Each structure stands twice: as C-alpha cells, then as structure tokens.
Amino acid sequence: MPTEQNVQTVKDFFAAIGRGDREALLALVAEDIEWIIPGKDWPLAGTHRGHAGLVNLLETASRSLETSTEPREFVARGDRVLVIGFARGKVKTTNKPFEDDWIFAITVRDGKLVSIREYIDTQALARASEADTDLTRSPTESRAAQRAL
Numbered sequence: 001m002p003t004e005q006n007v008q009t010v011k012d013f014f015a016a017i018g019r020g021d022r023e024a025l026l027a028l029v030a031e032d033i034e035w036i037i038p039g040k041d042w043p044l045a046g047t048h049r050g051h052a053g054l055v056n057l058l059e060t061a062s063r064s065l066e067t068s069t070e071p072r073e074f075v076a077r078g079d080r081v082l083v084i085g086f087a088r089g090k091v092k093t094t095n096k097p098f099e100d101d102w103i104f105a106i107t108v109r110d111g112k113l114v115s116i117r118e119y120i121d122t123q124a125l126a127r128a129s130e131a132d133t134d135l136t137r138s139p140t141e142s143r144a145a146q147r148a149l
Helices: 003-019 022-028 050-064 122-129 139-148
Strands: 029-037 046-049 065-077 080-091 096-109 112-119
Touching: 003 022, 003 065, 003 080, 003 096, 003 112, 022 029, 022 050, 029 050, 046 050, 050 065, 080 122, 096 122
Parallel strands: 029 112
Antiparallel strands: 029 046, 065 080, 080 096, 096 112
C-alpha cells in the first residue's frame, strides 16, 4: 500500500480509539496483531496478541486510567508509521496525574495494523501508579516521622 494510505489507516485507528469505537478498531487491525508495551508490575505492560488481546488491553486501560491521547506527528516510510504524541491523565487507583510523551512504531500491511510497539515514559506512569506510603498514618504521625528524619 502507498505510504499515504498507511498513515491514513493509523490516523483512523487513533480516531477510533478516541471515539471508543471497538468495531472500527477491530476492522483496522489484523487478526494476529501484536501490541507491545514495555515495563513490568503495572496492568498494561506486556505483549498483547490478536483481537482478544487488543480488547483486553483496551478494557484494562479503561479500568486503570483516565487519559487523553494526542497524536501530533506521523512519520512514515513504506509499511512503517511512527506516531509521536502526548498523553495526559491520571491513574484511577491513586488519583495521581501523569503526562507522557510517547512514540508508537506501527507496521501496516494490506490496510491493517499488524504490530504496535509503544515507547512511553514508564517513569511518569510508575510514579503516578505508586500509592502514598503515609496513608496509614495520621497527619500528626506523618509530621512527627518527618521531623525525626
């Protein structure tokens, strides 16, 4: 496929994510899609395969995060499309905000996304995912502990 069509397919994918349109998403990805998110010890990290893996990933993301994602630039060469973007949101379990500059490396074949590799600010997400350790202490105990240090 021409590079311009690959870029449009990726733009359509991000638009479908923004609308929460599961049918459109599944129509845009190959049956054997592979989506890799680096990291460990947080719900979205790992390799997600196939339509079932994609649906599970998106449901987990919806339960875990409130986020707005903004693709800002599309750089393409042949079947590879790099998307440079920004996300802002919060982790629901901690209510902590995060900001994340990211890049998605996407491969498109025959009009469908076949692989996605995310390059994200894992530290920003890890910080937002950390629970406050002083939640079990009263404010007076926390101040006393800080003075003792």
